[in-house]
Amino acid sequence: MSDNNEHLHAMRHSLAHITAGAVKKLWPAAKFGVGPVVENGFYYDIDLGEQKISESDFKKIEKEMRAIINQSQDFDRFEMPVDEAIEWAKVNGQPYKEELLNDLKRSGTTIAKDLDADELGLAAEGDAAVEKVSFYKNGEFVDLCRGPHVANTKEVGAFKLLRVAGAYWRGNEKNAQMQRLYGVAFETQEELDQYLERLEQAKLRDHRKLGKELDLYTVSPLVGAGLPLFTPRGTVLRDIVAQYSNQLRQRAGFQKVWTPHITKKDLYEASGHWAKFGDELFLVTSQETSDEFALKPMNCPHHTQIYASSPRSYKDMPVRFLETTTDYRDEKTGELGGLNRVRSLTQDDSHVFARPDQIEQEINNLLAAARELYGSIGMKLRVRLSYRDEGEGYLGELALWESAQAQLKQAVIANELEYFEQEGEAAFYGPKIDFMATDAIGREHQVATVQLDFVQPQRFGLSYTDSEGNNAQPVMIHCALLGSIERFLSVFIEHTAGWFPFWAAPEQIRILTINDTVLGYVDEIKAVLSETVLMAPVRYNELRFTVDDRNESLGKKIREATTAKIPVQLIIGGKDLEAREVSVRTQQGEEKVAFDSLVEYLKGL
Secondary structure (H helix, E strand, C coil): CCHHHHHHHHHHHHHHHHHHHHHHHHCCCCEECCCCEECCEEEEEEECCCCCCCHHHHHHHHHHHHHHHHCCCECEEEEEEHHHHHHHHHHCCCHHHHHHHHHHHHECHHHHHHCCHHHHCCCCCCCECCCEEEEEEECCEEEECCCCCCCEHHHCCEEEEEEEEEEEHHHCCCCCEEEEEEEEEECCHHHHHHHHHHHHHHHHHCHHHHHHHCCCEECCCCCCCCCCEECHHHHHHHHHHHHHHHHHHHHCCCEECCCCCEEEHHHHHHHCHHHHHHHHCCEEECCCCCCEEEECCCCHHHHHHHHCCCCCEHHHCCEEEEEEEEEECCCCHHHCECCCECCEEEEEEEEEEECHHHHHHHHHHHHHHHHHHHHHCCCEEEEEEEECCCCCCCCCCHHHHHHHHHHHHHHHHHCCCCEEEEECCCECCECEEEEEEECCCCCEEEEEEEEEECHHHHHCCCCEECCCCCEECCEEEEEEEEEEHHHHHHHHHHHHCCCCCCCCCCCCEEEEECCHHHHHHHHHHHHHHHCCCECCCCCECCCCEEEECCCCCHHHHHHHHHHCCCCEEEEECHHHHHHCEEEEEECCEEEEEEHHHHHHHHHCC
């Protein structure tokens, strides 16, 4: 962590304490959980009993926070034996701190499992029981904490309380529900103002809001949470981005396969997914047999069985499968939201079974496809190299992991991609290249992924005959360009604010008539549009257009087409008919285009 990042981290951590101190001043009976640093700010988990914090309380909390800051209070660190600390928690009516301290007295493992121990500064997984713990005091407020903090409250920069939400203590829905008070903080007021402006932009671009306004998808309590229903317009959008992904992969030699939506649990036991994700699966009971089935949560084990269905020679390699299909995961209800996190997710899944000497070329092909896709929608990409950490739960020999991680890094460097490395983000069966895309308002999203896997071919006993006539084990490369199509669409909608590029728009063109005298000319335009085939970046056989020939004012028709975010409006009046032209209206402005040049004009969009 750079010096600047360390200071920002300490500043935000200090503001979490100042927030808790302010709440304590206003509500002396407040009980506190934890208050870690998070991206762009901090939060504190608070229990006020029946009292609920609302946004209307933020001003008075912030006022109290500023009073604490203006008092120039020092952050003083001191230590206490853990038994004394437990007594401190009891005397001060802090049962949540008491619970944490008792865990620390036994060992740090429980804390690390339930909470972000590194941010909290309490213990790391596997730490032995502690004898002493550290506290920080500023003014009258004392809190259990390892730090770091700034030296004085005057050093905390610019901040704002943003929202309050419910949060179960230690993330367990069986525990008490607390109030999680969030704030953001930056070094300067200018940085804070810029961030708040981006938040306002994000509200306007919220895919849940735009999904409803643009009639893209809906949700129904009768269908269930996390199970979105796509309207005709939304289905066009889904289909066109899926088609784009398919075209890019087929161009790289992938062939379509199909697998059923349920499978015996035996498949996932063999792959290792059952042990890792068994509690996230929807189980299916057969009335005919005693077999245990599950709705498929992923596709890679199925594709291994297609590969294994025929003998393979080194000459057959690589074998490339693609399948755009819906998977199902029993996500927690409280974690579902819009299209970001769903229970039915459609993946543009790809799997390559390759010889070791083919890994580099196959990864290069997939990296090129990802760059082309995200380049076409104007999203800057960088790469996260996601490695294993020291934790348990990873399958396969360490030597294979080290080899796989080195090969992924070499491919990224060879392709001159901006990258960073992060431990603990790997899949349980192998390291990953995760593409991080930056949207129009500067937010970064994890999108496409390429994963190298030596483990599943081994677990399933996959093989091919090498050039010497011996059995050899293939390497498996996983890739999804869009990832979850639902999640991709949430990013795409917000990145474009609903103004989709011409090739992706559910309704690309709306023809607006000024009066009925031009209807014959409109028929000519419709005929030309119906015969037009566009190739880039997605090949589709006909343009998607409608005609608004209602007896309404042109101004009203334009307003409605603009509200619906139709990228091209063709305005047809008497003068256009006489001149054999059309008035083309886009976000960039309005211009006249000759009828004979209209198709070429549209191909250039």
